[in-house]
Amino acid sequence: GENVEQHPSTLSVQEGDSAVIKCTYSDSASNYFPWYKQELGKGPQLIIDIRSNVGEKKDQRIAVTLNKTAKHFSLHITETQPEDSAVYFCAARGTYKYIFGTGTRLKVLA
Amino acid sequence: GAGVSQSPRYKVAKRGQDVALRCDPISGHVSLFWYQQALGQGPEFLTYFQNEAQLDKSGLPSDRFFAERPEGSVSTLKIQRTQQEDSAVYLCASSAFRAPGGQPQHFGDGTRLSIL
Numbered sequence: 001g002e003n004v005e006q007h008p009s010t011l012s013v014q015e016g017d018s019a020v021i022k023c024t025y026s027d028s029a030s031n032y033f034p035w036y037k038q039e040l041g042k043g044p045q046l047i048i049d050i051r052s053n054v055g056e057k058k059d060q061r062i063a064v065t066l067n068k069t070a071k072h073f074s075l076h077i078t079e080t081q082p083e084d085s086a087v088y089f090c091a092a093r094g095t096y097k098y099i100f101g102t103g104t105r106l107k108v109l110a
Numbered sequence: 111g112a113g114v115s116q117s118p119r120y121k122v123a124k125r126g127q128d129v130a131l132r133c134d135p136i137s138g139h140v141s142l143f144w145y146q147q148a149l150g151q152g153p154e155f156l157t158y159f160q161n162e163a164q165l166d167k168s169g170l171p172s173d174r175f176f177a178e179r180p181e182g183s184v185s186t187l188k189i190q191r192t193q194q195e196d197s198a199v200y201l202c203a204s205s206a207f208r209a210p211g212g213q214p215q216h217f218g219d220g221t222r223l224s225i226l
Contacts, residue, residue: 006152034214043114043201043217044153089152096141097166098215100152 002027004092006101014109019077021104023090026071030092030099033073035064038087038103047088048075080108112136114218116202122224123192131187131221135204142185143215144177145201153201159185171196192225199223 003026013019025033031052036044050057050064050073057064063076077084085108091098115134123129135142141160145153146169155169161182170177174192179185189196199222203215 004152036217041219043219046214046216049214091152096158097143097155097169098145098153100154102152103150 002099004099004101010105012107021075025092029094032093036089116218128190133185133202139204141205143203147199197225
């Protein structure tokens with residue numbers, strides 16, 4: 001069935017360093033790939049997304065890359081700050097429903 | 111309101127009781143989704159509405175789960191005869207346009223359900 005694998009499950013970085021989270025999807029019909037940030041006790045919040053006809057997208061310190069051939073997409077956060085600490089989820093969408101990865105707990109150490 | 115609103119935020123029930131979880135989507139959003147999020151996991155799809163029509167309920171774990179959106183706005187997820195394995199956070203999301211479409215889903219803060 002449809003599956004999204006996400007790595008790593010936990011990631012600790014020093015403040016100011018970069019963080020990279022990687023996802024792989026199985027459904028070749030997937031055409032939209034959002035990334036969500038979830039803080040404790042809150043719902044997922046959309047931080048960036050990319051469509052299948054685009055290879056890269058950047059929004060300030062956050063960027064996402066997509067390799068359709070390999071079915072890989074990645075989240076890059078530069079100049080990390082303590083407030084970036086949270087759980088990050090990738091997702092892949094075909095027609096309407098999202099298939100989520102298992103999440104990455106990012107800790108930014110001050 | 112400005113975002114997706116869910117109530118109650120927390121619900122504790124005894125095994126065997128029925129529960130009802132409410133979702134108020136963003137005003138005017140056509141599509142509404144329910145997801146279940148177990149501790150330490152990503153959200154898993156339960157069901158999808160386009161206006162009042164339930165177009166996909168393939169993710170509902172059993173026939174004890176029932177969802178409705180009678181007027182195409184507020185939605186209720188009902189769980190009958192709750193079991194311990196139903197304990198999870200139930201998330202609601204809404205999207206502006208009919209699927210397939212390019213608009214992202216916006217999530218509420220969820221209802222944390224605990225079955226004793």
